[in-house]
Amino acid sequence: MQEVVVLGVGMHRFGKTGDAIVGNKSVTELCRAAVDMALKDAGVSWRQIEAVSAASSRFSGGKGWGLNGNDIVEDMGSTGIPVYNLSAGCAAGGNAFNIGYSLVAGGIHDMVLVVGGEVMPKGMIQTSGLDDVNDPEYLRQRCVGMPGPTFWSTLARRRMYDYGTTEEQMAKVTVKARQCAVGNPYARFQKAVTVEEVLASPYVSDPLRLFEICPVSNGAAAAIICSAAMARRFTRKPITVATSTVATISFDDALPRSLAGPVPSGPSFHTEAKSAVMRAFERSGIGPSEISFTELQDNTCYYELAFPEEWGLCAEGEAERLVEAGETAPTGRMPINPSGGFVSFGEATTAMGVFQIAELTWQLRGEAGARQVPNARVGLAQTNGLGGNATAAILKR
Numbered sequence: 001m002q003e004v005v006v007l008g009v010g011m012h013r014f015g016k017t018g019d020a021i022v023g024n025k026s027v028t029e030l031c032r033a034a035v036d037m038a039l040k041d042a043g044v045s046w047r048q049i050e051a052v053s054a055a056s057s058r059f060s061g062g063k064g065w066g067l068n069g070n071d072i073v074e075d076m077g078s079t080g081i082p083v084y085n086l087s088a089g090c091a092a093g094g095n096a097f098n099i100g101y102s103l104v105a106g107g108i109h110d111m112v113l114v115v116g117g118e119v120m121p122k123g124m125i126q127t128s129g130l131d132d133v134n135d136p137e138y139l140r141q142r143c144v145g146m147p148g149p150t151f152w153s154t155l156a157r158r159r160m161y162d163y164g165t166t167e168e169q170m171a172k173v174t175v176k177a178r179q180c181a182v183g184n185p186y187a188r189f190q191k192a193v194t195v196e197e198v199l200a201s202p203y204v205s206d207p208l209r210l211f212e213i214c215p216v217s218n219g220a221a222a223a224i225i226c227s228a229a230m231a232r233r234f235t236r237k238p239i240t241v242a243t244s245t246v247a248t249i250s251f252d253d254a255l256p257r258s259l260a261g262p263v264p265s266g267p268s269f270h271t272e273a274k275s276a277v278m279r280a281f282e283r284s285g286i287g288p289s290e291i292s293f294t295e296l297q298d299n300t301c302y303y304e305l306a307f308p309e310e311w312g313l314c315a316e317g318e319a320e321r322l323v324e325a326g327e328t329a330p331t332g333r334m335p336i337n338p339s340g341g342f343v344s345f346g347e348a349t350t351a352m353g354v355f356q357i358a359e360l361t362w363q364l365r366g367e368a369g370a371r372q373v374p375n376a377r378v379g380l381a382q383t384n385g386l387g388g389n390a391t392a393a394i395l396k397r
Helices: 025-042 068-074 092-105 136-144 148-163 167-181 196-201 271-285 303-310 319-324 342-346 351-366
Strands: 004-015 051-055 083-086 111-118 203-205 218-227 237-248 293-295 378-385 389-396
Touching: 004 025, 004 092, 004 351, 025 068, 025 111, 025 218, 051 068, 051 092, 051 351, 068 083, 068 111, 083 092, 092 111, 092 218, 092 237, 092 351, 092 378, 092 389, 111 351, 148 203, 148 303, 167 196, 167 303, 167 319, 167 342, 218 293, 218 351, 237 271, 237 351, 271 303, 271 378, 271 389, 293 351, 303 319, 351 389
Parallel strands: 051 083, 051 111, 293 378
Antiparallel strands: 004 218, 004 237, 111 218, 237 389, 378 389
16 A cells, blocks of 8 residues: 655635625535645645545535536546535545545545535534434434434533532633634634633533533534655655554444434443544554544534544543643643644534544644644544444654
8 A cells, every 4th residue: 555645735714694704605605615625735736636535514505416526527627537525514524535535545546635515504413314213313313312412411420420520620621722723723613612602602402501512603624635656746844644443333322313212331422423423443553542633523522522532642531631730732742633623623523533634634744833742743533423334543753
């Protein structure tokens, strides 16, 4: 297999339809800005792109069929290159990156564009797109009454029971995230908040409050990846893709994803995310202690506490203390989401996995400004999405 390098990245700042950031731009317009930025960053032209791996969804663009990559090619110039459209819910961006990585690593293409963008509908995401009694996701929401925020609140409540986590400690996760985003030009929310302000925000689903749950956003991100041999023509400081992995849930997963499920003998939450990350560690030969920083999917503050423990980045029950000690901040010993994360960006579903690759690249280059992780050498990215999908990627310099 060929060694794979991230050559250039780009992003359109995240915002909300009608605001001064994204206005009424289409998903193709958002993606065009991110792609143009990535091409310029890489120092290559559109004609040098040999294939497109695009994250797609049912929310916007794609001619109503999830053909977002085709929209981008038509906009940039129809050069006849192959397009791969990937749909995996909130993990779509990570899946698209995995396909792009595989195409280059396998020697099928030397230079691939990976891109994801979204114009989201208003309100909380309705995960089921069909009123179909045969769709377990539809039944979960309709019969059990458990949309996303309620799903997350059950996880948060269980952690409070197991470890004595307080609402104030969860609020401190949001405070840290929003502080990271103050100097991030691509974040939707760039204003710091206090613990008091977080706790004063209304409950969405007890114990989670409005400021502790990521909203929906519009945005786009892009990455140009290529073989290491080709990268030598453009840069002397490549960012190497150590690995990219994809996983789905295992049978013993205990989360309420349908109307019923198995009862495992012990904790078994988000098996897809843990599997993807463990595979990434195994395939890269890089262990948890070697990770300089992590960009993980924080749909809510709970995940910044639980995921690092589940993956071996810290000890079980230790995360709250690390947050309070400032150890999850960019200058701490276990930086989590130095970008500001989903809580500061909002979720433009298909863009998120590519947004993480862009942030990892900037951090590893030392180009992250006020949110820079000192001496960052290895970064971990992780997404999970509807259908029990998950991805992980490790980049290094």
